[in-house]
Amino acid sequence: MQNGTRYTMANLQAYMLRCLADVSPGFGIDPERLCLGLGFEVADLADPDCRLSFRQASEMIRRAVTLAPGRGIGLEVANQETISSIGLVGYALMTSPTFGDAVRLGMSLQNHAGAMLEFDCVEEGATMSVVAANRFHEPDIEVFLVEEAFGSFMTIARTLAGGEFRPSSIDFSYACPAYVAQYERTFDCPLRFGQKDNVFSCDLAWAKRPIPTYDPLSHRQVLSFFDELRAQEDEDSELIESVERIVRRDLRRAPTLEAVAAQLCMSERTLRRRLARSGVSFQALLDGVRQRRATALLSNPRLSIEEVAYEVGFSDSHNFRRAFKRWTGHGPRGVRFAV
Known part of the structure; x- marks a missing residue:
């Protein structure tokens, strides 16, 4: 996975x-x-x-x-x-x-x-x-x-x-x-x-x-199209990295879509639309950041599953276990043993 x-x-x-x-x-x-x-x-x-x-x-x-x-x-x-x-x-x-x-x-x-x-x-x-x-x-x-x-x-x-x-x-x-x-x-x-x-x-x-x-004219036209497309993709990639950075600041109290949009000086609707244009949702980005952080924390044997869950924003370790298995196909305990 x-x-x-x-x-x-x-x-x-x-x-x-x-x-x-x-x-x-x-x-x-x-x-x-x-x-x-x-x-x-x-x-x-x-x-x-x-x-x-x-x-x-x-x-x-x-x-x-x-x-x-x-x-x-x-x-x-x-x-x-x-x-x-x-x-x-x-x-x-x-x-x-x-x-x-x-x-x-x-x-x-x-x-x-x-x-x-x-x-x-x-x-x-x-x-x-x-x-x-x-x-x-x-x-x-x-x-x-x-x-x-x-x-x-x-x-x-x-x-x-x-x-x-x-x-x-x-x-x-x-x-x-x-x-x-x-x-x-x-x-x-x-x-x-x-x-x-x-x-x-x-x-x-x-x-x-x-x-x-x-055909030089047709070639220039199609390259111009891809140049514009790349500029848009670069902008979208920058946006995704900005959203992930804001979310990582405090996963214990992960911000809402509305709060992230406010920090980026745009409306919630605009942020949702631009993320959709990039083929990703705010929830998918949040889950990705949580998964990577949780996997890293699970490598520390001094932290319990409950403590890892709290660090990535879950007050209930049962919900964390279910979410982690949805993300990776494995429970957190199995991943910890593998690590």
């Missing part, structure tokens, strides 16, 4: 999850079953305004992987995706001058493409590589995430650079799967499993390949 509001903040684009729902019947899976009880339905994934949390997305994927064990479901999702599957980010890439420009731009816009891994582009010698790392510790869905990411890289690269594009090599941090033939068909290049990192590499010469759909 992950800590922090960023794991539960609903700011993840649903592009890839929509494709997962589309391919799941081919694996004998009812897509509605993948969403059951997660706070959204399959139809919601088609809404361009739909945003999900990493927790919701990872649970949907986990269910799919569990229901289709030993199948390359991540590769199959990638095979169904096109460059338009990542929305306006795809358009920004298509209007870039060269393949290298598109790759570097993609790195800067990865959060807008619904990426569930973190990507970094490295140019070394005659090789250009994209390294994929986990945002959160989710080992049971890592294979799916890497399959989908690297598989979609193939589709995007061939759309931008031409059908003859071929990686020079791909490294995977996990063991070779039983369905490795599916990997070989998808990537058509040397594959190495059990490596230190997940790395998709190609000849640096591809970076100079002009993109046929390059």
Whole structure:
């Protein structure tokens, strides 16, 4: 179970999850079953305004992987995706001058493409590589995430650079799967499993390949859109940090939404609206701060459960136990033993 509001903040684009729902019947899976009880339905994934949390997305994927064990479901999702599957980010890439420009731009816009891994582009010698790392510790869905990411890289690269594009090599941090033939068909290049990192590499010469759909005016327009979006996100991130800072000052007597809004010189309604725009509620922020503080205090054996409860704003230790289990999936005593 992950800590922090960023794991539960609903700011993840649903592009890839929509494709997962589309391919799941081919694996004998009812897509509605993948969403059951997660706070959204399959139809919601088609809404361009739909945003999900990493927790919701990872649970949907986990269910799919569990229901289709030993199948390359991540590769199959990638095979169904096109460059338009990542929305306006795809358009920004298509209007870039060269393949290298598109790759570097993609790195800067990865959060807008619904990426569930973190990507970094490295140019070394005659090789250009994209390294994929986990945002959160989710080992049971890592294979799916890497399959989908690297598989979609193939589709995007061939759309931008031409059908003859071929990686020079791909490294995977996990063991070779039983369905490795599916990997070989998808990537058509040397594959190495059990490596230190997940790395998709190609000849640096591809970076100079002009993109046929390059359009300078359209490119400037879409970049301007993302610049405005980033400015808004920076403002929202600053607001969230300010709210958390105010709440942390005295968790024993946690302030109300109205009190926090007053300290930020805005109305309660404005604060609620701006938090909603960021995909988070005041209660979720408060719970996140309480959870992190409680987990830290539980590592101190001199403090009783009752004292920890009081320190994070609960006058009743029973209510604290219930809340802590809701936050983490475990009771405070179990977490204390684990710590």
